[in-house]
Amino acid sequence: MDFDLSEEQQLLKDSVEGFLSDTYDFESRKKIAALPGGWSPEVWAKFAELGLLGLPFAEDDGGFGGGAVETMLLAESFGKHLVLEPYLATVILGGGVVKRAGSAAQKAEHIAAIAEGARTFALATTDRHSRYDMFDVTTTAKKDGASYVLDGEKAVVVHGGTADRIIVSARSAGSRRDRGGIGLFIVAADAEGLIRRSSPTQDGTHAAEITLSGVRVDADGILGDPEGGLPVLEAVADEAIAALCAEAVGAMSELTDLTVDYLKQRKQFGVPIGGFQALQHRAAEMFVALEQARSMAMFAAMTASTEDATERRALASAAKVQIGRSAKFIGQQGIQLHGGIGMTMEYKAGHYFKRLTMIDTLFGDADHHLAQVADYGQLVSTA
């Protein structure tokens, strides 16, 4: 039991925080958001230079051998600065699938390219009616010799519009909600039969609707067992949940600080409004919600490598519930305590609220995960 960072972890945290503090203030972010695709290739190159893009990959695969705690530290900084670059999509999701399911050749082909900043990824798992069930797949993968042919539609593929490669989940066998029979396929951005319609999302990132019409994937694009992709997706999702929890904590922590500062500065009735007990108590409740969320983000990071998959998924779900609950409270109260200024697009607070709101919808909202924890039934065990 130990909550201290190692020297290397502290160094990583300081270097990321230093870089973002220097370059990623709110005004710079606005400019980045307005770029085509909604993120900055320059910042991306700097991430590569700092070693961030290869962080969670094994050294043998061309990475730096970082673990979930390292990812947590990065993600928390990203949350504080509302970073728009496709780190989650490329490194955690795309890279996460390749490192788990890829052959030696596939890993050699893609992981070094990700780490160098030369290739971005997106992960397309959501079908029109699947909501948060990754096993609910209607997009099809039909075997044709050594290749597969993909048909279907994928919704809200985060950074799908700019990704160089898209990993698509598709049904190769079984029926709509079977846990088996799901394959994972790498599709190049310029593949024949692929149509992407991208738009900005509520939080300033971009996501695409992707249509696949007879898209052919050859053997080098099939990731692992073409009927056994679900356990891989679930492991990747849990790693992503841990990263999102930490990102949300970064955002909640900044929004809480911003709100408390505002309470100290804003005067009404001739005094700073932070002197009013009704507002003090609300701010204290935000602090309580933040600390509970921070604890669960650490919990998510430290349990992300739990061996038993059922237990691992339930623990990730528990964290996502707490984050969802805390984020909704802090987000809504952060706006309320700012009053009118919190409603404006030009002010920072609303953007934290919007990002926090979108994080709840990524990889399952609080209610979805609450049901998972309830079914697991043993979060509070004897030890």
Add this chain to the structure above:
Amino acid sequence: MELRFTDEEIAFRKEVRAFIDAKLPKALREKLAAGHHPTRDDIVFWQKTLNDKGWGVAHWPVPYGGTGWDAVKQYIFLEEMMMAPSPPPLAFGTSMVGPVIYTFGSEAQKKRFLPRIASLDDWWCQGFSEPGAGSDLAGLKTKAEKVGDHWVINGQKTWTTLGQYADWIFVLARTDASVKKQEGISFILVDMKSPGITVKPIQTIDGGHEVNEVFFDDVKVPLENLVGQENKGWDYAKFLLGNERTGIARVGISKQRIRKIKEMAAIEQRAGRPLIEDQRFREKIAEVEIELKALEITQLRVIAGEKKREKGKPDPASSVLKIKGSELQQATTELLMEVIGPHAAPFAPEEPGSNEPPIGPEWAQTIAPTYFNVRKVSIYGGSNEIQKNIIAKAVLGL
């Protein structure tokens, strides 16, 4: 950063659990698990058992009888006791006045009182709150005047928990009325057998008798029973209340109650099926389990942070523990109420020695009293509203 317990910590947990299994009588354990209160003798028996093992005041510094365990081991130890469940330690001695005496008391006081606190040969109670001094504790009026070689105390204390059994009471009394209210208070140790002390019971809404009024009518106390310096009592009181907060999350108690909720929800039914199969009810349990898991980690973070803090200065974030801990204790008792439904109704306060069988299911009889009783936890030890004031001021700087 590592959340898993080390092999040594796991082995330690097993050692504690084995000790409890060997020494805690089954009947007592079952009585407590069913929600009944321990008697005075139960509490004394268990404290003596622990003290014989050297664990009576585990968290104290080693020279005064502590174990030298680190914060994680302390946490494991307390959690095992709460989950057993065993009779709780008498906090007024071991967690409140004991640390005040070994931190601020004279050598003579340490020698005289500390060993008897550890062995529970002296039963202590708390003389802080007054009818007119609750959240505004510093507004207290009980007065101690120096007359010859004695203090003479006059006034009234209230909410004195288990004062009916007490040998000693630690009292906050006004010793200077001419200065700022916090600067004229002293911390005095008073023998409950002193002439002029009257204890009157207060019955609470659960039907129980835990708390009392204590009246002081020209009570003579030797001058040497003053702790530390005259008029510095408020500092010692703040120190004491800060210590109280770190232990106040009671995660183990809520864990034990969640186990009970699940057991009973497998027996009680809704729509002809065990209640535990009802998705909505299961999700309510899950909500509490998740908050409790978060609280457990928050508590461990506060404990870990204490190593780095100045001695005797509690983390203001420990107010989070008080707020969430009390909310979750209350939430678990609410769920128990929901489990038994209409069987909550019979009101039959415990009569010691009665052999009458209970009306309704046996496991239901303590549920409603516990629900009503546990409303106290968001009031005592600095109400949750006071805790929010502390966070706003000490943490957020508002």
